[in-house]
Amino acid sequence: MHGQTNTFLVADIGGTNARFALFDASGEALALAAQVTLPTRGQEGFASLAGQAVEALDARGAASAVLAAAGPVVRGRFCRAPNIPYLLDLDALPEGLLPARALMVNDFAAQAHGCRILGEERSLGVLPGRMDPGLTQAVLGPGTGLGKAALVPDGRGGYVVCASEGGHALFPCDADEEWRFRAFVLERLGEPHLRREAVVSGPGLALLHQFLTGEALPVHEAAARMTPESPVTRWFARFLGRACRDYVLETAARGGLFVSGGVAARNPLLLEHPAFREEFLASPTMAELLAGVAVRLVTDQAVGLWGAAALARGLAAA
Amino acid sequence: MHGQTNTFLVADIGGTNARFALFDASGEALALAAQVTLPTRGQEGFASLAGQAVEALDARGAASAVLAAAGPVVRGRFCRAPNIPYLLDLDALPEGLLPARALMVNDFAAQAHGCRILGEERSLGVLPGRMDPGLTQAVLGPGTGLGKAALVPDGRGGYVVCASEGGHALFPCDADEEWRFRAFVLERLGEPHLRREAVVSGPGLALLHQFLTGEALPVHEAAARMTPESPVTRWFARFLGRACRDYVLETAARGGLFVSGGVAARNPLLLEHPAFREEFLASPTMAELLAGVAVRLVTDQAVGLWGAAALARGLAAA
Known part of the structure; x- marks a missing residue:
């Protein structure tokens, strides 16, 4: 060629x-x-x-x-x-x-560019709401790490991408049982701070499985054990919902959120679990804004x- | 007229x-x-x-x-x-x-628009590094709440503003003593989740003063009690450094950060405290990126x- x-x-x-x-x-x-x-x-x-x-x-x-x-x-x-x-x-x-x-x-x-081109046709609806390219839209995806980006309208019919290294920001725990999980993860990783991607990623899913069951398994095996009823599914759905909510707030992404990445695409039960929706909407001050934001699962890797x-x-x- | x-x-x-x-x-x-x-x-x-x-x-x-x-x-x-x-x-x-x-x-x-127009002349250097409008720059300011915005280059010499409601995202605790402060704040506010602005704001400063000293004071009085040596200064400088670091990471703001808002402008000792710098740079994975980002304090309200x-x-x- x-x-x-x-x-x-x-x-x-x-x-x-x-x-x-x-x-x-x-x-x-x-x-x-x-x-x-x-x-x-x-x-x-x-x-x-x-x-x-x-x-x-x-x-x-x-x-x-x-x-x-x-x-x-x-x-x-x-x-x-x-x-x-x-x-x-x-x-x-x-x-x-x-x-x-x-x-x-x-x-x-x-x-982000790919979601703008293909997003609506290569994705499934998870939560109803506005999916509007005239407003800021966000993309978030757990894989080996946790990637994010936001599509910000430029006021001339186009958009610019706001990149992110927010997978390396701190993960916020929100209950005593999560605070105990934090200690477990820090000890396993030998890290001083709980980064978001240490929790909301494939490796984070494997650590969560180990914390809740005692079994140390590779990521794909831990994922394969998840059922709609298992605690691992409930906890990880909650963590993913929190990551999505916080990033929508950080970028004021009122035009919708695409969830991509291998962990979400291969395990749609995470987004279907009620804990995802509950956590995404949980805000004493911004519940109305969040309820207006559509969430879609990108199925095409x-x-x-x-x-x-x-x-x-x-x-x-x- | x-x-x-x-x-x-x-x-x-x-x-x-x-x-x-x-x-x-x-x-x-x-x-x-x-x-x-x-x-x-x-x-x-x-x-x-x-x-x-x-x-x-x-x-x-x-x-x-x-x-x-x-x-x-x-x-x-x-x-x-x-x-x-x-x-x-x-x-x-x-x-x-x-x-x-x-x-x-x-x-x-x-x-954000104001910082782009006046930022360099109406601000003081806090941390050295790159201040480059050709890269994403961020603005963060604690006041009654916690405001944020990012200036994202549009590739044509201009920029667009990515707004934020990230003051309403969760605040991440990072030590057992902070986890105890979380319980104190949630009980005082009667809220189920610890929002960033409940900690990194004027009201958050007053709550921190009360937690560490036992005294319930209005914000301006709690602020007036701060000295370079007081624990309130050290804790709040750490919290502000964390908010700055996380937002720089969330927006990949490699072109610099402006800190504005009444709490910072009236209390420059918070940004001068070593805990601010230590916390801003604390990252097992992104320390190099963070060390390259200039931080400036906006003095003109x-x-x-x-x-x-x-x-x-x-x-x-x-």
């Missing part, structure tokens, strides 16, 4: 999986042409990861590339991602591996790739 | 004080022509408050009006502010009291009025 001006290479690099894809814009609309998922960990480094992806997708010659990474991105070039054991640096890749027009963005900035592809198309045209 | 096309009426209506001002743009730059401060409480209602202000400032005939209110504003017309005992509704005012071109905005949206005036000038010209 050489010099394909209508083809874009994109990636969504999380703490566990790195998805790469080729998108094609030779027709009227963007189309997902090919996709490959590689493990993020156990790689020699970023160059090795990117090299494997470019080879697997035969992606040399793409018009542009947009790589989304799970961490704070500096000047669109590099990211020291807290859950990835090597530096992601576009300028340290072998010359010619990626197109000259290449950009790195935060993974939830890409998710490629939504971040679509967002990156939209950015890559813009980059190629710039 | 009639039909003064270069005069704008603005307001900054908080839970305690309502500041009104006339700005004049007949010279090259905006100028603050007159100002009046009225108590927000103890008014018959919004019409009475606005009527007194218009009379005191002789403001009939202004070209436009922008009223900033401490709460979520709906469609630029009204606000049910959680700390104000009456509805703020532009459409319920007597006809002709305000100019036809009138708009209501969130108070911290106005603060009229900064919200200036922001509203800039909006009013734009409104008159539209």
Whole structure:
């Protein structure tokens, strides 16, 4: 493949999986042409990861590339991602591996663009209310970490993305039994502060399972044990509802909330549990605002790739 | 005063004080022509408050009006502010009291615009780091409540304001002694959840003084008792540092943070205390990002009025 001006290479690099894809814009609309998922960990480094992806997708010659990474991105070039054991640096890749027009963005900035493009059709209604792109909308997703972003109207019919590293802000406990869970998590992780993503994430779900049952299980097994009646489901639904409520308040996202990320998409029972709704609406002062906000569950885990592809198309045209 | 096309009426209506001002743009730059401060409480209602202000400032005939209110504003017309005992509704005012071109905005949206206009010259450096309007910048201010807003670059040299109601999100405790303070605050307020603004605000400062000393004092007296050595100063500096850190993370505000609001402006010892800096930087994962963010203390309490005036000038010209 050489010099394909209508083809874009994109990636969504999380703490566990790195998805790469080729998108094609030779027709009227963007189309997902090919996709490959590689493990993020156990790689020699970023160059090795990117090299494997470019080879697997035969992606040399793409018009542009947009790589989304799970961490704070500096000047669109590099990211020291807290859950990835090597530096992601576009300028340290072998010359010619990626197109000259290449950009790195935060993974939830890409998710946000993807939700704006695909959100309504690739998601399920969780709570009723307003879903209005003319007002601020938010995206939140638990996975290896906890990603967030907000889509803020620019007053001219468009929007800008307000990125977030709020997964690293403190998680607020709200009952004595949660305060005991906090002590358990801090001891297990050897951390001095309870970050939001230590609780509202796949690893947080596994820790919660261990706290409530005594069993230490890998994340996917802990998730597989959840039933609508199990305490793990009730607690995690409450924690997720709180994370959603607090982020909607932090960003005054009166136009709706998309919940994305692997943990939510694979376990819809978390959002269906009454504890999610109860906690989302629990506010002595802002209950009316919160009741007006629609919540939707993003079912398509490629939504971040679509967002990156939209950015890559813009980059190629710039 | 009639039909003064270069005069704008603005307001900054908080839970305690309502500041009104006339700005004049007949010279090259905006100028603050007159100002009046009225108590927000103890008014018959919004019409009475606005009527007194218009009379005191002789403001009939202004070209436009922008009223900033401490709460979520709906469609630029009204606000049910959680700390104000009456509805703020532009459409319920007597006809002709305000100019036809009138708009209501969130108070911290106005603060954010004001910080962008005046921030560097009307503020003092608290922590070194980057203060860069090309990146997201944040504003946070404890007063009667806890206001926040973020200035997000639009990619075209301008910015949009991401509003916030994050003062109503949960406050995260981070030590057993803080968990005991939580129980004290919830019992005093009769609330089921510990909102951020119940702690990081003037009333929160008074409750903290009572918790640590046993004395129940009005806010200004509790503030007057603070010395650089007192435990109240240390605890509140830590709480304020945490609120600042978490909001910088929630909005990925790598371009700097302005701290405004009456409690901070009148008590600079809170930001000078080592506990503020220690807490702002305390993060096992994001310490590097946080160390790069400048923090400044806004000393001019009229900064919200200036922001509203800039909006009013734009409104008159539209």
